[in-house]
Amino acid sequence: MSSDLIHGACPHDCPDTCGIISEVENGRAVNFYADPNHPVTQGWLCAKVRPYLERVYHPDRLTHPLRRVGPKGGGQWARITWDEAIAEIAARWQAIRVESGAAAILPYSYSGTLGLVQMTVCNARLWNRLGASHLQRSICGAAAEFAVESTLGARHSPAYEDVAQSRLIILWGHNPASTAPHFMPALRRAQRAGAETIVIDPRRTLSAHGASLHLAPLPGTDGALALGLAHIIVQENRHDEAWLQANTVGWPQFKARLADYPPARVAQVTGLAESAIVDLARRYASARPGLIKIADGLNRHRNGGQTVRAVCALPAITGQYGAAGGGLAYSTSGYLRWDSEAVSHAADCPPAPRSVNMNRLGAALLGEINDPPIRSLYVYGANPAASAPNAGAIVAGLQRSDLFTVVHELFMTDTAAYADIVLPATSQLEHTDLHKAYGHTYLQYNRPAIAPLGESKSNWDVMRLLAQALGLDDPWLQQGADEVIEEVLTATANRLPALHGITLARLQEGRPLPLTLSPAAPFADLNFPTPSGKVELFSQSLADLGLDPLPGFVHDDDTAPAPDGCAEADALQLVSGAAHHFVSSSLANLESLLALEKSPFLEIHPLDAAARQIGQGDRVIVENRRGRCTLRAVVTGAVRPGVVVSPKGRWSRQGDGHNVNWTTSDALGDMAGQSTFHSNRVWVRSDSRQVPAPAEQQSMEDQHA
Ligand SMILES: Nc1nc2c(c(=O)[nH]1)N[C@H]1C(S)=C(S)[C@@H](COP(=O)(O)OP(=O)(O)OC[C@H]3O[C@@H](n4cnc5c(=O)[nH]c(N)nc54)[C@H](O)[C@@H]3O)O[C@H]1N2
Ligand SMILES: Nc1nc2c(c(=O)[nH]1)N[C@H]1C(S)=C(S)[C@@H](COP(=O)(O)OP(=O)(O)OC[C@H]3O[C@@H](n4cnc5c(=O)[nH]c(N)nc54)[C@H](O)[C@@H]3O)O[C@H]1N2
Ligand code: SF4
Ligand SMILES: [Mo]
Numbered sequence: 001m002s003s004d005l006i007h008g009a010c011p012h013d014c015p016d017t018c019g020i021i022s023e024v025e026n027g028r029a030v031n032f033y034a035d036p037n038h039p040v041t042q043g044w045l046c047a048k049v050r051p052y053l054e055r056v057y058h059p060d061r062l063t064h065p066l067r068r069v070g071p072k073g074g075g076q077w078a079r080i081t082w083d084e085a086i087a088e089i090a091a092r093w094q095a096i097r098v099e100s101g102a103a104a105i106l107p108y109s110y111s112g113t114l115g116l117v118q119m120t121v122c123n124a125r126l127w128n129r130l131g132a133s134h135l136q137r138s139i140c141g142a143a144a145e146f147a148v149e150s151t152l153g154a155r156h157s158p159a160y161e162d163v164a165q166s167r168l169i170i171l172w173g174h175n176p177a178s179t180a181p182h183f184m185p186a187l188r189r190a191q192r193a194g195a196e197t198i199v200i201d202p203r204r205t206l207s208a209h210g211a212s213l214h215l216a217p218l219p220g221t222d223g224a225l226a227l228g229l230a231h232i233i234v235q236e237n238r239h240d241e242a243w244l245q246a247n248t249v250g251w252p253q254f255k256a257r258l259a260d261y262p263p264a265r266v267a268q269v270t271g272l273a274e275s276a277i278v279d280l281a282r283r284y285a286s287a288r289p290g291l292i293k294i295a296d297g298l299n300r301h302r303n304g305g306q307t308v309r310a311v312c313a314l315p316a317i318t319g320q321y322g323a324a325g326g327g328l329a330y331s332t333s334g335y336l337r338w339d340s341e342a343v344s345h346a347a348d349c350p351p352a353p354r355s356v357n358m359n360r361l362g363a364a365l366l367g368e369i370n371d372p373p374i375r376s377l378y379v380y381g382a383n384p385a386a387s388a389p390n391a392g393a394i395v396a397g398l399q400r401s402d403l404f405t406v407v408h409e410l411f412m413t414d415t416a417a418y419a420d421i422v423l424p425a426t427s428q429l430e431h432t433d434l435h436k437a438y439g440h441t442y443l444q445y446n447r448p449a450i451a452p453l454g455e456s457k458s459n460w461d462v463m464r465l466l467a468q469a470l471g472l473d474d475p476w477l478q479q480g481a482d483e484v485i486e487e488v489l490t491a492t493a494n495r496l497p498a499l500h501g502i503t504l505a506r507l508q509e510g511r512p513l514p515l516t517l518s519p520a521a522p523f524a525d526l527n528f529p530t531p532s533g534k535v536e537l538f539s540q541s542l543a544d545l546g547l548d549p550l551p552g553f554v555h556d557d558d559t560a561p562a563p564d565g566c567a568e569a570d571a572l573q574l575v576s577g578a579a580h581h582f583v584s585s586s587l588a589n590l591e592s593l594l595a596l597e598k599s600p601f602l603e604i605h606p607l608d609a610a611a612r613q614i615g616q617g618d619r620v621i622v623e624n625r626r627g628r629c630t631l632r633a634v635v636t637g638a639v640r641p642g643v644v645v646s647p648k649g650r651w652s653r654q655g656d657g658h659n660v661n662w663t664t665s666d667a668l669g670d671m672a673g674q675s676t677f678h679s680n681r682v683w684v685r686s687d688s689r690q691v692p693a694p695a696e697q698q699s700m701e702d703q704h705a
Helices: 052-056 082-100 116-121 125-130 142-152 160-165 181-192 222-235 241-247 251-258 263-270 274-286 304-317 340-344 358-368 391-398 459-469 481-493 540-544 591-597 606-611
Strands: 004-009 019-025 028-034 066-068 077-079 105-109 134-136 168-172 196-200 213-215 290-293 327-329 355-357 376-380 404-409 421-424 433-435 442-446 572-575 601-604 618-623 628-635 643-645 681-690
Touching (some): 066 082, 082 421, 105 134, 116 459, 116 481, 160 181, 181 196, 196 274, 222 251, 222 263, 222 274, 263 274, 340 481, 355 358, 433 481, 601 618
Parallel strands (some): 134 355, 168 196, 290 327, 376 404, 601 628
Antiparallel strands (some): 004 019, 019 028, 066 077, 433 442, 601 643, 618 628
């Protein structure tokens, strides 16, 4: 029997955007593995995506449209045809347009897939043309992106393998062993060649294994730490005055501010020893080149934007931007920005009537957004009831009887469960797309390997049907996926030399194609695309927005008061970062991955556990005034006292109806409407009952696949 090998891209929210190969026999994918020739993927996939065919052919896949019968969230559905589903959605939306205006329709999407067609174009064209409310997509890294761009002008980042040139690597609030796995072999090679690794994280993460130093500051205090390091570096005259004068704006003002951050104060704020802070400053200033690698976990705090600004100042203080192996590693997204007009056709559309912050979804549905209120919600590529903050408010909003909710999904998620109409979505093996990456600079075409399962349709194909049914006849709402790619690629290539030689036809051959970067190392020409052309320690653009123009630190914790019967002094800070075996809530319904990740848990320090009479494996209630969830206690020294950790991604409907996001805050951060998941005060108590399932300590080594 002959089989076909179909090349594609991993679509999940991960910087690595791996090259994947599906082996297809008689229309069925029988094998799935990494592209051995992809320079970043290098022939291996992470533990979570390796069993991907389990997802593609899962018996729970939605295979036809459903209409709710019975109460919202009641789990009773009737099968309907696509014609019926599209006609009903169009009729409801037409009525809403006439009665309230299309602003009453809110699309909600995020990172189920990162493709150009199924995400980027789907987020723009239909909604713009319809005049629907715009969604401010700030759940992930909005503040960090804004902070990096306002400081350096663009998100440019070295290739993973260039870490070989670093002598010191600081993983600052970033856990690549779980969240950017293909960075790790490069890091290990650098370590074997003598480079030192330092991890700064309130949790001893998988990435901290093999590091020479792990520092665990209190969450949300890293801005003070960064300013304290700068203080010491300058005081000990280890800074690069000439570089600062030549390449930065605002150095004198910033230097003056550093006086406020002596080690004693920084030790008190961060909960670190003064000697450890001084030691870190000396190591960073002397082991050159030194690379600071961050991602978005660090910015998910109320002061996250300023934290990232302060961290970005350190490579400037030491004159290391532009040096191979030095500077900042954050994201490669800035090397390729798709032509926005080709993506959106905004010039042919009415202006967006208003913008709704996705982090305020619950509040928006419950009346914060008015005039007109949100009357219809269309969710695709996202699972807000599980993954967005303050889930209790979201679920309450989804239960509004006058809200018409459509969810386009592969599975009956926590969000889909509250829909009026559920539409079945294709998996990555069933649709066409083009992927850029945020951790590297290869483009990968994704050719469909198999036909759509059941009656499932891709995001774009559903939007084409909706456009037609709504009488929107613009040709750019009806293009095939390849036509969309061709249009956006051509328009972008016309102005972007990095796309030199990259065509749809070449991409369709299946190999990853690299962008052409000049200079190859970020900012090697010391040309920073800021308004001043320099590193902006002082940013006039921030000042114009009424923000602090200099990197700074403001102590800004979650202010939620203690629930009844709980003492203020017993509050713990709950950090809920990435789970090793899921991507947000995606993949968190796969049996093989659930077996590895085990039941939902809370890591708590032995001192905090003892103070609450919590034993290993106890069932604990984690709560605040926003909500609560029940978790299994893992008593471990891997978290610092005062901090508890429970990874994101769990499906509420697989447990007691709640997950960690029933406790998280929907307050916005200091920049760009950022989510603040980790600025979260909770109270933890034993539920006295023991968990029946195996309750042995889950060591992080076990998780290391
Ligand atoms: N396996 C897996 N991979 C993923 C994801 C996933 O869910 N699972 N999610 C993807 C997505 S959407 C994203 S945005 C990226 C995120 O990638 P990362 O930012 O690397 O991941 P996070 O786990 O969100 O956060 C990293 C670390 O920040 C720490 N942290 C939290 N608050 C603070 C603080 O105040 N100070 C310091 N120093 N550290 C702090 C957390 O303890 C955590 O270990 O990962 C992507 N990759
Ligand atoms: N507590 C806590 N919560 C967090 C975070 C945290 O650090 N802590 N991190 C936040 C971050 S960084 C992010 S990025 C968000 C992510 O939040 P979301 O973007 O909501 O991500 P997921 O929860 O993975 O939901 C994605 C859904 O898209 C579906 N999907 C996949 N492909 C397709 C497709 O082609 N079409 C359609 N229609 N659906 C598809 C998947 O089945 C999945 O159910 O989560 C945030 N949530
Ligand atoms: S999730 Fe990341 S590491 Fe895993 S296969 Fe996808 S791109 Fe690669
Ligand atoms: Mo994210």
